[in-house]
Amino acid sequence: MMKIGLTGGIASGKSTISRWLIHHGYSVIDADKISREVVAAGQPALCRISDKFGDAMILPTGELDRKQLASLIFQDDKKRAALNALLHPLIRSRMLKELDQYEKEGASAAFLDIPLLYESGLASWVDKTIVVYVSETNQLKRLMARNHLDESQARARMGSQIPLSEKVKLADAVIDNNGSIEETEEQLQRLLQRWSLEN
Ligand SMILES: CC(C)(COP(=O)(O)OP(=O)(O)OC[C@H]1O[C@@H](n2cnc3c(N)ncnc32)[C@H](O)[C@@H]1O)[C@@H](O)C(=O)NCCC(=O)NCCS
Numbered sequence: 001m002m003k004i005g006l007t008g009g010i011a012s013g014k015s016t017i018s019r020w021l022i023h024h025g026y027s028v029i030d031a032d033k034i035s036r037e038v039v040a041a042g043q044p045a046l047c048r049i050s051d052k053f054g055d056a057m058i059l060p061t062g063e064l065d066r067k068q069l070a071s072l073i074f075q076d077d078k079k080r081a082a083l084n085a086l087l088h089p090l091i092r093s094r095m096l097k098e099l100d101q102y103e104k105e106g107a108s109a110a111f112l113d114i115p116l117l118y119e120s121g122l123a124s125w126v127d128k129t130i131v132v133y134v135s136e137t138n139q140l141k142r143l144m145a146r147n148h149l150d151e152s153q154a155r156a157r158m159g160s161q162i163p164l165s166e167k168v169k170l171a172d173a174v175i176d177n178n179g180s181i182e183e184t185e186e187q188l189q190r191l192l193q194r195w196s197l198e199n
């Protein structure tokens, strides 16, 4: 089974590409989705988050207050590293389980949508990497619009990752998502053809 890492920067368009892949029958592992599952209400990781960062991180419903936690960890490298140390091992082991499952099902390829593929040293897990690229201006604009953030909050989130311009240099393939979604999908289809991965 060929393993392909799909990465990029925050709000660069990974989910947009993942959605297309899923719609066209490809196997996709979504690290952001798993990162939500491991902190669902009642999960042990949630207790560990409130022990570490305070009860204010938990909403009266028993769910994680994602806004509160985001405002803490994207402003503070040490707190972000502590959260990563708590959650990343759990996220990784679930990703490996899903990979194993796809392997057992006989999938010919699996895409791993992992925002922090390079930051977390996970490029060695995959055979090829795709970086979804947008200019800093578009990234900032799309992130502010999607997450209702002001410019300094958005820049703090972008600043917590390796710059996209650096990730591009590490990629086996780059998809430019500055244009329309149709143009992005065409690039993706050409790439799938080039790697003999058409479904
Ligand atoms: C801080 C949290 C609660 C904020 O939740 P929120 O709903 O606002 O964002 P969401 O989870 O959808 O993430 C959006 C994007 O933020 C970026 N991001 C998230 N966590 C991190 C991190 N620790 N470091 C750098 N970038 C991150 C990623 O690009 C991600 O795609 C959440 O992101 C979280 O639990 N992060 C820690 C787990 C993690 O590292 N996830 C990302 C990779 S698996």
Ligand SMILES: Nc1ncnc2c1ncn2[C@@H]1O[C@H](COP(=O)(O)OP(=O)(O)OP(=O)(O)O)[C@@H](O)[C@H]1O
Pocket: 008, 009, 010, 011, 012, 013, 014, 015, 016, 017, 032, 115, 142, 143, 146, 177, 178, 179, 180, 181, 184
């Ligand atoms: N080509 C495009 N033109 C205009 N808007 C786009 C384009 N591609 C994506 N977007 C929008 O930009 C935002 C970010 O895209 P998307 O959610 O796919 O990024 P992402 O890389 O998965 O982000 P994250 O990792 O932060 O969750 C979304 O609101 C999406 O609708």
